[in-house]
Amino acid sequence: MQYTDQLLERFLNYVAFDTQSKPKAKTSPSTQGQLKLAKYLEQELRTLGLQDIELTKHGILTAFLPANIENAPTIGLIAHLDTSPQCSGKNVRPEVIRAYRGGDIALGIGDEYLSPVFYPFMHQLVGKTLIVTDGNTLLGADNKAGIAEIMTALSLLMANDIPHCNVRVAFTPDEEIGLGMQFFPLERFPCDWAYTIDGGEVGELEYENFNAASATVTFYGKSMHTGSAKGRMLNALTIACAFQQCFPSDEVPEKTENKQGFFHLSSFHGDIEKTELCYLIRDFDYAGFTRRKAFIEELVESFNRKENLIRPIKLEISDSYLNMYDTVKKVPESVQLADRAMQQCGITPLHKPIRGGTDGAWLAAKGLACPNIFTGGYNFHSKHELICLENMQSAVEVITTMMRMAAE
Numbered sequence: 001m002q003y004t005d006q007l008l009e010r011f012l013n014y015v016a017f018d019t020q021s022k023p024k025a026k027t028s029p030s031t032q033g034q035l036k037l038a039k040y041l042e043q044e045l046r047t048l049g050l051q052d053i054e055l056t057k058h059g060i061l062t063a064f065l066p067a068n069i070e071n072a073p074t075i076g077l078i079a080h081l082d083t084s085p086q087c088s089g090k091n092v093r094p095e096v097i098r099a100y101r102g103g104d105i106a107l108g109i110g111d112e113y114l115s116p117v118f119y120p121f122m123h124q125l126v127g128k129t130l131i132v133t134d135g136n137t138l139l140g141a142d143n144k145a146g147i148a149e150i151m152t153a154l155s156l157l158m159a160n161d162i163p164h165c166n167v168r169v170a171f172t173p174d175e176e177i178g179l180g181m182q183f184f185p186l187e188r189f190p191c192d193w194a195y196t197i198d199g200g201e202v203g204e205l206e207y208e209n210f211n212a213a214s215a216t217v218t219f220y221g222k223s224m225h226t227g228s229a230k231g232r233m234l235n236a237l238t239i240a241c242a243f244q245q246c247f248p249s250d251e252v253p254e255k256t257e258n259k260q261g262f263f264h265l266s267s268f269h270g271d272i273e274k275t276e277l278c279y280l281i282r283d284f285d286y287a288g289f290t291r292r293k294a295f296i297e298e299l300v301e302s303f304n305r306k307e308n309l310i311r312p313i314k315l316e317i318s319d320s321y322l323n324m325y326d327t328v329k330k331v332p333e334s335v336q337l338a339d340r341a342m343q344q345c346g347i348t349p350l351h352k353p354i355r356g357g358t359d360g361a362w363l364a365a366k367g368l369a370c371p372n373i374f375t376g377g378y379n380f381h382s383k384h385e386l387i388c389l390e391n392m393q394s395a396v397e398v399i400t401t402m403m404r405m406a407a408e
């Protein structure tokens with residue numbers, strides 16, 4: 001197909017920008033590279049001929065493509081500018097492998113390689129065009145593939161005069177550090193529903209995610225010379241250990257999958273006088289989520305009652321994000337349209353729960369249903385990240401088909 005070259009060219013242009021986000025930065029966006037990419041995309045949207053193009057000082061780029069038929073709904077398409085802080089995104093040197101012949105792929109001139117032994121999905125990619133890294137950085141398909149796919153779908157809709165609905169586009173920063181939607185101008189993004197194009201393998205369609213909270217529990221003790229500590233020392237570390245032992249040992253990330261929730265002890269810091277435990281609380285089910293928070297509260301209360309403490313244990317719990325499903329189920333068209341479009345493109349939709357959060361979860365909390373759709377990439381956040389050009393084409397086809405079907 002003729003647009004494939006454009007799609008690849010766009011993708012290679014975008015990954016050349018270093019847009020790694022940075023946790024705990026004092027600015028928003030957290031890094032200037034994201035703003036550079038946003039400016040570049042702003043220009044590209046202008047060249048394409050979109051309307052209402054706006055780039056905020058926080059690096060949020062929005063634009064509008066009006067429908068070319070009457071009474072069509074408005075659908076949002078969202079992708080993020082940043083790449084993961086877990087792996088460098090500086091000087092990405094992508095390598096395009098045409099007609100992959102199967103077997104191992106050496107990355108660059110170093111020791112890194114991709115092997116179907118570790119990544120069985122590679123067997124399905126034989127004969128296709130793959131884009132890989134040189135083994136020193138991530139690739140940035142997460143989420144620049146999503147941006148390239150949205151841009152290409154927009155250009156196809158416009159160039160071929162395909163009947164389509166109203167389309168609102170947003171490219172946002174800092175998704176990987178959970179701050180993507182901090183300054184999102186929702187009032188300037190009025191949509192019936194939206195999609196993030198930020199998933200993995202072809203067919204992925206996600207509209208359920210964890211309810212998430214974090215808890216910090218602080219224990220206080222009293223230090224004493226160990227030689228004369230009998231009956232006088234109170235060790236905060238020991239109390240914290242006993243506290244942690246009360247958690248259900250099977251309900252941890254390393255022993256759960258699919259829709260099972262968990263408690264995750266993410267850090268344990270301290271000394272005899274003061275010890276702090278941090279937990280992540282995750283559950284798809286809202287009632288289960290509430291029960292998990294109550295479990296920690298009750299455990300703290302019971303320790304405060306029973307143990308001989310110098311000061312009561314302090315507990316702080318804060319919600320991080322909520323399951324988007326409660327909002328999505330009120331707009332079933334959002335999932336149905338994606339399902340129908342995939343089927344029309346010959347793709348079997350894979351409905352999967354997200355064991356994490358997305359920008360869509362934030363939007364859903366504000367009332368905008370926002371399922372997540374595949375980009376066609378694999379091994380995100382690592383040097384082994386790769387994407388298949390034919391998968392990206394599938395994403396472009398699904399997006400254009402959705403915009404067309406929504407206008408029917």
Ligand SMILES: [Zn+2]
Nearest residue numbers: 080142143198
């Ligand atoms: Zn992403």
